[in-house]
Amino acid sequence: MKLVIINYGAGNIKSIQFAFKRLGVDAILSNNPEEIKAADKVIFPGVGEANSAMKMLRASGLDALIPTLKQPVLGICLGMQLMCKSSEEGNTKGLSIFNVAIKRFSNAVKVPQMGWNTISDLKSPLFKDIKEDAFMYLVHSFYAEACIEQIATTNYEFNYASALQKDNFYGVQFHPEKSSVVGEQILKNFLAL
């Protein structure tokens, strides 16, 4: 199993690397296109601001590479958001793998949403053996609207898509690497895809 975590300068990749290590998989951190292409599985992480993260992706040419990948790719948090069409954060154009826009929660709720919330309406092998309404850890101010590509929903202010899938591309808004044993099961499921 060759697992590559795309290392483009955005976010806390150490936690993701450690989470896979706890599952017995040594992930490689890389921004090398050849190495990423040759991987069995790819993690696309991201924490921080969308526009500056997108700039870092473009600077390394990875914005062109990622949508062409054929192996299973898992975007986490901002990684998922960048795989979408656009984001209201910094008025950012995304990779358009998922045909959905990223918007900001209104001030009717506390922003960021920070903490544990449930994931429901689960439909993907990514959620094999995961119970409906399982708790996941989330930290985000922007969300993907409910859409045809959603494979999980979460309710905060309203129902939104907390996980997406199209072909070999998967995206999760929550942090499986920080979501206790349930999160670890999701990472295991991804490795088994």
Added chain:
Amino acid sequence: MTDMLTKRIIPCLDIKNGRTVKGVNFVDLRDAGDPVELAKQYALKGADELVFLDISATLEGRKTMHDMVLKVAEHVNIPFTVGGGISSIEDVDALLKCGADKISINSSAVKRPELVNELANKFGSQCVVVAIDAKNVDGNWIVHLAGGTIPTKLNLFDWAKEVEQRGAGEILFTSMDNDGTKDGFANDALAKLSEELNIPIIASGGAGTIQHFVDTFKKGKADAALAASVFHFGEIPISELKEALKENNIAVRL
């Protein structure tokens, strides 16, 4: 489906020279002074997050914090915040690279409020917790530094709003009047903070009974509650606390 973000229970561990300091009474621990062992136990018992507060007085002591953060990130599968002695972008960068999820700043923000903007811009608001210690002085909540010993001119609510404006992602409010009393949290001030701000508020200081947690979520409108000794000495088992919160119709992760 549950339609609510759950309230968080957060044990706080004081760390000195890489070891937990407050006496910890966990029977099933090989080494109660080892922050990693303790953190793993708390994660198993249902803690939602952890806070590690570095109270080392020396530079050498602080350096051991990086090793500790790295080990915690390696072995613990829930989020954690690191605080104590953080005063620059470089400090934060190093801790986040070791795997901390959030950092908390306190006196360094009071001394130089621009630090909050700089950290939020560079790392994102989601990882910037501003800790505020305050005392009620003749009806006015005054921000204090150095564990409540040094008063500032800042009003709690004004300061909290200012750091929110500057990009703080969360407020950790400790009432120095309540801290250590085991008499309950400062729920009036907490409720006011929660109403006036639009970022999550962590209640700290005063936890003694399960009812205190119920009250701080209901009356204090807190988003999370932090405590140390009631958890470390096993006075309130986290699983029991969460069951009780659920019985009181407070959303928790079970």
